[in-house]
Amino acid sequence: MNWQARMIAADDDFNGAPLLRSEFTLDEGHGAVTGATLTLSAQGVVEAWLNGRPVSDDLLTPGWSSYEWRLRYATYDVTGLIEDTSVLGLALGNGWFRGRLGWSGRGEFYGTELGAFAQLEVTFADGATQTVVTDESWTAGPSAVLANDLYDGETIDARRRDDAWRRPGFSGEGWVGVHALDVDTSILTPYVGPKVTRWNELPVKAITTSPSGKTLIDFGQNLVGWVRVSVQGPEGSEVLIKHAEVLEHGELGTRPLRTALATDRYILSGGEDVFEPTFTFHGFRYAEITGWPGELKPEDLTAVAIGSDLERIGTFRSSDPMLNQFHENVVWGMRGNFVDVPTDCPQRDERLGWTGDIAAFAPTAAFLYDIDAFLSDWLRDLALEQEHQDDVIPYVVPDVLKYLEKPGGFPETDSTAIWSDAGVWVPWTLYQAYGDKEVLANQFASMTGHVRRVHSKLSANGLWDTGFQFGDWLDPDAPPEDPAKAKADTGVVATACAFHSATIVAETAKILGRDAEYAEFSTIAADLRAAFNEHYVDNGRVFSDCTTVYALAIVFDLLDAADEAVAGDRLAELAAEAGYRISTGFAGTPFITDALTRTGHLDDAYKLLLEKECPSWLYPVTMGATTVWERWDSMLPDGTINPGEMTSFNHYALGAVADWMHRVVGGIAPLAPGYSSVLIAPQPGGGLTEAETALETPAGRVAVQWTVSDDQLSVTAEIPEGVTGVLRLPGQDDRAIEGGRVSVTVPVLDTVGARS
Template identity: 60%
Template sequence: MTALTWSAAMIAPDEDFGGAPLLRKQFSLVEGHGAPTSAILRATSFGIYEATINGEPVGDDVLSPGWSSYEWRLRYRTYNVTALLQPTNVLGISLGNGWYRGNLGFNGNSAFYGTELAFFGQLNIEYADGFTQTISSDSTWEAGPSGITANDLYNGQSIDAGISGADWTEPGYDTSSWTGVHLVDFDYSRLAEPVSAPVVRNDVLQPASIHTSPSGKTLVDFGQNIVGWLRFTVQGEPGSVITLRHAEVLEDGELGTRPLRTALATDTITLSGDHDFFEPTKTFHGFRYVEVTGWPGDLTAESLEAVVVHTALERTGWFECSNPLVNKLHENVVWGLKGNFLDLPTDCPQRNERLGWTGDISVFTPTAAFLYDVKDFLQDWLLDVAVEQKAADGTVPFTVPDILKYEERPPYFPAPESAAIWGDAAVWVPWALWEAYADRSVLEQQYESMAAHARRVESLLSPTDLWDQGFQFGDWLDPDGPPDQPWISKADNGVVATACLYRTAGIMAQTASILGHADDAEHFTELADRVREAFNEHYVTAQGTILSDCTTVYALALAFEVLDDEKKRLFAGRRLAQLVAQNGYRVSTGFAGTPFITWALSEAGYVEDAYKLLLEEHCPSWLYPVTMGATTVWERWDSMLPDGTINPGEMTSFNHYALGAVADWLHKVVGGIRPLEPGYSKILFAPRPAPGIEWARTSLVTAHGTIRSEWRVFPDGDMELTVSVPEGTTAEVDLPTEARRVILPGHHTFKTPALHF
């Protein structure tokens, strides 16, 4: 690919205009060369931008260029604008604070990357005779005010509809009151072509209901916790103001804003007296409910709509079963993914945080890669992981992009050091993508980052080869821990971290072997062997009891296959099932154990216990939030208490996808579709039914075609399985009462005799 030749400069308005300046360049097509055959605009900014030509948007994207590690990677977007050109044209840019200059994190700080908003753009127009005309951002552009009087991702957006109309995008517009621009120092090497698709408007929801709260407030319920904004056209008295406050839940019938912490999540529009169109595209909110104040006349379900915003992703996986609560749980997982896959994988989309926490995506990637084609989305984010990590001497930051390096660190994770699960994202995420898509380029691109993390952790081991020193998140948010101390858990941090390192070292050995790095493969195999030996020597008794003797440590030891003999494995399976039963099948694991506990139970032969754990409805459980009306996965099992009040803890999000990682087990164990080879070129159908679910159907779109599995258990206990195997693949079928067999492409049905539970 020929390298681009840049003539553009990074330009900033001479006046900030309330943090939402407009930039404008009028130009004419060159005569004598025939009609334009191609016009390609490449654009990026410090802040977020919206670009138009003659008032028409150049693309469907919003919130571009998104959030990347701006210090090293500033992504630009590419648009084909040939159809928008006229003899005389205006290239218009609307800027906003976005992630670059707006509030970020939980300490109330902003402007982490710079104090000036700026734009960088280059339009190359090719004519019929081969002539090229270039319109670049330079000192000849003009800057002026917009109708946006405030904009912030956390706090919201304010628009005065009487200040500025749309005619600024038209040729001949009077710019005598506008100012100029100046050049901003910029290193072209930071420019990066994005791997991921952009953020776009994905869906539109109408209000499910509109009602009056006990205090007399007008509340609009959209019936679904979403991420995006409202839009509408309205007419009212000039100067009157409509205020929109957003929240995920109600408490005592009123808007529940306390979980937002300091995020105001409030939009306002000052009316002009004409028909005003309102769409606040320089912010986003996580919400189900909106409190509307100042609406002129009657507010009806036809008055407004909610726009759902996230990265453009293609759906690939589906799951459905006989249990409606499980179906709703799965639907909530999907909505949680959509809400938090907004340009990067975030922890939550609503409060003053919205960061790319590495621990969440570390455990959720297998689920995400089944539900959607997320390869490009996560591969783009992994590039930021690599550059942040390189700048931190091999340490994977807790969040990527990493603004915490500029912040005063909270006392409960003071040291900027590697942490299990969170740091392991550098290895676990690309490996999950490899297993899902079999794209070798992911491993090649990330190999240096993967190996750097493993070597960094190796350097942190104690003389006993255990990872038992330094800060760890551990089994974060253990449901038995104090609500205000999420780092306190039953599971010993060293056990958790050392088990995770064993998994990481094993993955590294396999990755090095795949890529032909023989010396590294030998090194990481030896590291895995040392760590396994140390784990069993120091953490496991001869009988098989693991230090701290709780569900998480047995779940990780079994799921990661770190136990070194069959006797210990059998004991661990029995002990895990016993602990789960003793707890009444309520969840007793935090961030570390939860994604793996159903896997550990079913792989150890305790399928019924895994089902009972899944199907429990009392808190803490996966289905408790569903019974409480949840439409996304919560951060805490009890984010809302049984009496309808909000958990008093500071961390109380109602849209966190991490605990939804159980959907991977639903897809592959309940649904029964697993990859026997990366990318599903060879498939394993191994559904494991148990009481509580009478049938399940699962499908997955792969590069080879669509895989389908559907099973049903009849009242007499007989089971029927129907599968579809795409052309070009082979499969194996493993049923509970049948010998494993190989099958060829096509549709197949199998019947087995009665299952005994």
């Protein structure tokens, strides 16, 4: 871009929410306006109006990127908004740039001044252009927003609202000048991923009174966004809305928020007021209302769900209502945590782009929604952070932790299994899901850099048993205060993950025609496999003898055939000994059902999936959950919130089993990247009598529907024209299929081939 604009800041900060405006007249003598494009960015978050009309419905522009090296801009066609005399108006908020981030209570990690950047280019009929830019000629003034923070909420004083500043002829009383900021425009880059938008609205489900007399609102669904309020009351009176995900013994459960206030405060004008706090967001199902004038009616409040603008492409449904609710919980958890950055949780004083969470969940996400652009954008920040940290892929991206004092148990950031492996696993997932090699080419330096650094960290015995590891984070047997204290040996977990990443990078090099790197990483992978088997495997028994180490060893192809059979039997034995209650954390949970299925223990995989006692995937469903929890027991059976300091009711990582549900229960898996060839292979079990799954692939729609009735399994599959596939049913020979629809019925007895 030919940038003529400057990043400008208001001479008065105006409570962290200044308004900026420029009034201009179109050049004469060039004919009609044939086009007008506005390019917009900010230090902070920005909303724009042209002649009083919003430029777009986007929220929180320009989002959160690694601001030190990459600041995104949005581009809008505003041709229809241009008038002979026009006003371009901008509203700023703190956002991620200057607001609180992490658990330190601090903000301003990226800078102390909010800034606005805009370049409006108008094209006339004769080809002439006129450019309007942010510069020192602009003016700035106060808004109705008195405070705004992503964690703490927003305060809006409706008495201060006056839209006259958006229109020509505004007097500007009380307004001040602006000054230019020293910002290197070379860091400006267009969005790769989608913008954040409103994507759903939910009505009030119930209004109740808590045991202490508080007014509580239940929207029936844990979501991310805010409450839109319509209210009329005495001028100057205040309404407070406090948000939380759960109730604890009938009261709003705010302890899991830690220091996040999650409270919006509205000061009434005396007339009819509508409030939407678009410079914050909350993770909530429940709201506590204080100060409401008169009778509170359900129609006065609407929950507005926000998130990155993603296209839904995959669906799943079965004959089990609880399993369907769990799947719906996975969907809502993903949407709530895909707000510009793939975050761990959306409610407390954290909301960071933890790499371990998305490493576990990416295959599930890639089936449910088209996340190619969303994660490709985030991966660019990951590579930048890595490039500036000696090839260390940090725990979070963007990496604000490098500015924070580390909490107990966190050493200086270094490569760590699963979390840093996101730099390899996520681009590989995108390639498998969507078939575009560009993501591999773009991330190849990042992928190779990660594995080379890990290789440099190996002990003399060839194992990755050095340095800090999260390991099997949130093993359900770990104490609440020490979520890293898992049964699985951290060296076993890390070495297995290092092998998996090296194998992926070798395959990536082969795909990209990088022969030298293919040889290099194939050797690294072979050496890791040999060391793993020498030091950690004894006749099929894997060191530390717990479900996670067996799941990783099996799914990552670390074992020879004889050892894999023994390991599979031991894994099934351990699952049975646990009563089919979950015994894995972040490392093992995405892979345990696949490991059981692969080694002939499909029945055990279903028993694990469908168990309802805590800890299990369905236990939260029995407790009324509408999203996936961070801990298996985030809420205890008696309705008490887990006593650990770290508890969230909206974390997608443990929902990664939905990937297995799509492929094994539903029966849709890629035989080639991008589903150019498809495997149709449903494996019924667990007492399910039917399931249906569908996916909009790059080549078109793939759908599978099956039923079990009267000792017969009936399967109907549909694949796009031009796509080849394989139909694989239990007890049957593989059958080649081509584009179109196929229906097959086989004896149900032939489906019972799994050992229990």
